[in-house]
Amino acid sequence: MPPIKLAIIGGGPSSFYVASRLLSLLPRDGAQSSALKVHVYDRLWAPHGLVRYGVAPDHPEVKNCTHKFDQAAQDPRFRFFGNVQVDTQSSSIVPNAMALPLSSLLPHYTHLLFSTGGSVPILHPALPPSDHVVRALSLVHWYTRHPSCPPAPPLDKISHITLIGQGNVSLDVARMLLTSPSVLEKYDVPESVLDVLRRSAVKHVSIVGRRGPLQAAFTVKELREMMNLGDASMVPLDPALLKPPSDAPLTRQQTRTLQLLQKGSANKPGTTAKTWSLDFFRSPTGLVPPAQLMLTHTMLDSAARAVPTGATSRLDTDLVATSLGYRSDPAQTFYDPALGHLRTASGRIIDAAGRVYRNVYASGWAAMGARGVLASTMMDAYAVADTILADHFPGRVETMAVSPAAPHEFVETQTHMLPEDADLESVPREVAEGIEEGRVVEYGQWKAVDAEEVRRGEVRGKERERMDWNEARAFLEARTSKHA
Amino acid sequence: MPIPRPCRAELLRRHFSGSAVTRHGDVTRPEPGTGIKLNFKDAKGQLIKTIEANEGDDILSLAHEHDIDLEGACEGSVACSTCHVIISPEHYDLLPEPEDDENDMLDMAFGLTDTSRLGCQVRLTRDLDGITATLPAATRNMFVDGKKPTHH
Ligand SMILES: Cc1cc2nc3c(=O)[nH]c(=O)nc-3n(C[C@H](O)[C@H](O)[C@H](O)COP(=O)(O)OP(=O)(O)OC[C@H]3O[C@@H](n4cnc5c(N)ncnc54)[C@H](O)[C@@H]3O)c2cc1C
Ligand code: FES
Secondary structure (H helix, E strand, O other): OOOEEEEEEOOOHHHHHHHHHHHHHOOOOOOOOOOEEEEEEEOOOOOOHHHHHOOOOOOHHHHHHHHHHHHHHHOOOEEEEEOEEEOOOHHHOOOOOEEEOHHHHHHHOOEEEEOOOOOEEOOEOOEOOOOOEEEHHHHHHHHHOOOOOOOOOOHHHOOEEEEEOOOHHHHHHHHHHHOOHHHHOOOOOOHHHHHHHHOOOOOEEEEEOOOOOOOOOOOHHHHHHHHOOOOEEEOOOOHHHHOOOOOOOOOHHHHHHHHHHHHOOOOOOOOOOEEEEEEOOEEEEEEEOOOEEEEEEEEEOOOOOEEEEEEEEEEEOOEEEEOOOEEOOOOOOOEEOOOOEEOEEOOEEEOOOOOEEEEEEEOOHHHHOOOOOHHHHHHHHHHHHHHHHHHHOOOOEEEOOOOOOOOOOEOOOOOOOOOOOOOOOOOOHHHHHHHHOOOOEOHHHHHHHHHHHHHHHHHOOOOOOOOOHHHHHHHHHHHHHHHO | OOOOHHHHHHHHHHHHHOOOOOOOOOOOOOOOOOOEEEEEEOOOOOEEEEEEEOOOOEHHHHHHHOOOOOOOOOOOOOOOOOOEEEEOHHHHOOOOOOOHHHHHHHOOOOOOOOOEEEHHHOEOOHHHOOEEEEOOOOOOOEEEOOOOOOOO
16 A cells, blocks of 8 residues: 655644544554655644634633644654745745745645635725724734734723624633733733733723624623623623514524523623623624724524614724634635635545545635634544545445545646655655754644743743743754753 | 532543553443443444443543543533533433533534533433443544554
8 A cells, every 4th residue: 555645734623633533543553554644734833723823811621632632743653844834925924934835845745635724814894904903813813922923902092892793703802801810810821911901991892793692603602701701791782682583493502592691791780890792783884083883783684694774873992803704825726715715525625627636635624614613623624534544545444424425536637746655754855954943843842842831831820821933942942952 | 519620620631641641540440240331322323332330430531441432622621512422311311400511512512412411521320320322423433444543
């Protein structure tokens, strides 16, 4: 059997779940098995994608999945290369990352997997970015110290923030803004972020959505956390909004959402200095300078789409943050603008005619679009790992679920060609040089930084104190010279 | 009364973060013939194996102890729903009601049924002897050349 030498572009949870599944399903000592190598490339210096640079600091349990990723990374067949951005245009390069064209990567691998996520926030057409309109993702990047390094929001100067979009990311941001820093300081929140939060003058967070409570994208878990905030209360909702419709049966989640909204927040309205509100059936149409939000009132049509009622209103605010979902990086080779992500079928990358690119796959948000929690990302990743194996061992794979049908037709091209066999150890020259120069980070180095972050956190009585790349690089250099 | 969660999560964290990681040793096995019987079934209803457990063991830890392909991404902290299992109806009714946080996570579970629970939250008691935990439809279990996967 020829080997599987897989390059995974992206080192988020999807990537690690595929890697973990492949490494565990193909035992190292299996006489029948083929040789396996998994090389993960991430444009960021640190691995784990949104688990490190997305998941809210007050959700430390969610990050427990990294223990499984660490186990996969301990397998000698696995390597990680951080700070390498593959297949992209210079305009979207993250700071410090080295750009690696696909053509430099391909000769070294027999298989290719895109697990690049969906990292480009969708903007609101009526709310272009400005001093008063930011992307919610930049606030997330600010409080997670993402390498893109967005500026801190001027929280000491503003009292009213409006979030556009009613998904979990909006609620994460709202929670971060409304939770007392004395609660947050024990978590993985950088000191620089805590300093800004301690000076915050924010009194109210409005969370605006163009549809109603039954259509809201947030999950009950996140809504309950909002209800239980220690220092804030929810502005009561119009009871008419909370009446279950008589015509359509509700899902379990909808029923529980309505019950929770009816109960309201644990702190009674009027008892707290800080408040938040869910502003349903409102759609922004623009911003009157400096920051008065114009809203069209909406209702649902028969297909549950938001349509204008004709009424409008204005909302005085200080900062608007849009949180309307994400698409994949349009600069990527297999990006489909109509889908907003890569074009796949059963995890295989296909062309517009449905023909399969041999041994090229995609998983996670890059393949499914930017939706779903880690549990769904994991299930998808396992299915893609199974497809890779089923393609490699036709007829020799037992699976207890339905296997994906074999591809009918392949794309035969001269470009994007992966060799059938490859030197198991080789990596692109640029990457080898980057390792030499200390610009490319391997997993062992990440683990050293990880341990140091936890140690620095312990000193301050918190979960960890994050480093940025400059600090991490200095730490790694000091460590190398000590060991030398 | 479930044992306090931080404590359990901490136990698991220590258990998983050691360098020579094994999934064993989390629960002690009872003397054969004396334990509470628990059947694991796959999505098609086929028996994977029947195991014996002690009072107080939870289904997720037991699955790991016995190499059953059940995930526990948040390691028992009620934050992921990957440990979702379907319980035999007659035993489901004997279980204490799920708490709000477990229900919140079940909302997001794949292939939710009326007798779904989070494996990390179900602790065995004597009266549950003979209970069946079925892995939900989306869980796949696959081998190359009939080889048993090693756990990562
Ligand atoms: C703000 C936020 C909070 C969330 N919180 C939770 C939560 O609490 N619980 C939960 O269950 N789910 C949560 N989710 C969802 C969860 O994060 C996703 O399901 C999951 O991260 C998707 O995994 P992925 O690997 O497909 O993408 P990602 O996690 O985005 O990983 C993609 C990786 O690819 C890298 N990459 C992209 N392009 C390139 C390139 N050209 N070259 C090299 N590398 C590249 C990126 O740097 C990134 O590391 C959250 C999502 C967001 C946005
Ligand atoms: S292991 Fe995460 S909810 Fe049970």
